[in-house]
Amino acid sequence: MSDTRTPSAKRKRSETVIDEGPTTRSHIWMPHGDIILQAESTQFRVHRDILAKESDALRDMFSSLPSTTDKMVVKMPGDSAKDWELFLGVLYEPFKDQEMRPFDEIAAMLRLGSKHGISAAEANAVQRIQYEYPDKLDAWIEATGRDFTKIEHHNGVELDVLALAHEFGFSSFPIIAYNCLDIYSLDSIFLGMIERPDGSRVTLPPHLESFLVAGFAQIMRFQHKSYSWLTDDKVIPCHSCKGPDNCAGARDKLHAFLAWNQSADAPGCFALDVWTEEWSLDFCDGCAKAGKKAFDSTRTKAWEALPGFFGIRRLDDTE
Numbered sequence: 157m158s159d160t161r162t163p164s165a166k167r168k169r170s171e172t173v174i175d176e177g178p179t180t181r182s183h184i185w186m187p188h189g190d191i192i193l194q195a196e197s198t199q200f201r202v203h204r205d206i207l208a209k210e211s212d213a214l215r216d217m218f219s220s221l222p223s224t225t226d227k228m229v230v231k232m233p234g235d236s237a238k239d240w241e242l243f244l245g246v247l248y249e250p251f252k253d254q255e256m257r258p259f260d261e262i263a264a265m266l267r268l269g270s271k272h273g274i275s276a277a278e279a280n281a282v283q284r285i286q287y288e289y290p291d292k293l294d295a296w297i298e299a300t301g302r303d304f305t306k307i308e309h310h311n312g313v314e315l316d317v318l319a320l321a322h323e324f325g326f327s328s329f330p331i332i333a334y335n336c337l338d339i340y341s342l343d344s345i346f347l348g349m350i351e352r353p354d355g356s357r358v359t360l361p362p363h364l365e366s367f368l369v370a371g372f373a374q375i376m377r378f379q380h381k382s383y384s385w386l387t388d389d390k391v392i393p394c395h396s397c398k399g400p401d402n403c404a405g406a407r408d409k410l411h412a413f414l415a416w417n418q419s420a421d422a423p424g425c426f427a428l429d430v431w432t433e434e435w436s437l438d439f440c441d442g443c444a445k446a447g448k449k450a451f452d453s454t455r456t457k458a459w460e461a462l463p464g465f466f467g468i469r470r471l472d473d474t475e
Contacts, residue, residue, distance in 0.1 A: 179198065181198075182198050182237075182244075187201075191221070196237040200241075210275075211273045217230075235267075242265075243264040243268045246261055256305060265280060285321065286328065296428070300428075311351060312358035316358065337368060337375065338425040341421065342368065343422070345358070371466040379427055383414075389404065392407040392446060394442045394443050398441075398442070406443075414426040427455065
């Protein structure tokens with residue numbers, strides 16, 4: 157399934173006031189703009205026709221204003237100045253970073269698009285997240301190992317996307333959560349050890365940390381039980397094995413490799429990994445085929461169980 161999001165018909169009432177108090181002028185200050193928006197203490201001089209074209213809610217709000225509004229400030233309560241700065245940057249520079257956008261821009265497009273009924277911005281943000289984190293197994297397998305192409309990657313961006321996906325109720329939340337646990341250790345997340353390029357550190361709200369702890373425990377239990385064939389002779393060596401000792405040793409070596417995430421220096425999540433040709437080279441042909449078949453079958457079971465690992469209904473149940 158896919159995330160089908162419709163802009164909310166309700167939004168907080170904007171306030172129209174004469175400019176007062178200390179404010180900061182944004183670099184988005186159009187000389188011929190006919191309206192001034194203010195988010196927090198930052199003001200933006202823009203064109204209401206451009207904004208009205210993108211949002212019925214804003215169009216209705218602007219229609220109640222006087223025809224001459226260039227001296228009047230329209231406050232946007234509850235909106236962050238950063239979100240408007242990023243969103244207007246996208247709106248006024250549509251060809252900048254068209255293929256790939258920074259996460260902060262995407263978050264601004266989603267938040268403001270959802271709140272103010274700017275459907276094109278909201279849809280574009282949703283599509284980018286869906287592309288990086290598909291909620292169908294075949295698409296996820298295809299995306300495995302692929303670099304981000306719609307969202308600019310930086311250290312910790314997976315956790316930033318996780319928080320945003322939870323905020324907006326994306327059905328792909330379990331896949332994003334799993335991916336975070338596959339990349340980062342729980343210690344590095346909880347202790348604020350993950351640093352973005354700008355020097356800030358990724359922090360998650362306590363309820364999201366709890367999701368990750370519970371999910372990680374469930375994933376470990378699933379792997380211990382469902383991939384037990386990597387620790388015994390039920391699958392490998394197969395009945396036609398040409399080198400039982402060699403294949404059994406290769407099986408044990410593979411399990412040790414999967415069970416410990418070297419980069420995170422922590423127990424590894426491998427329930428959704430893809431069997432590789434490199435692994436097959438360590439086994440005889442018969443054991444390679446048997447191992448791949450068992451691995452693919454177990455991965456499918458893991459995918460179906462994934463939402464439950466995080467206390468969420470199955471993806472199919474949300475359609």
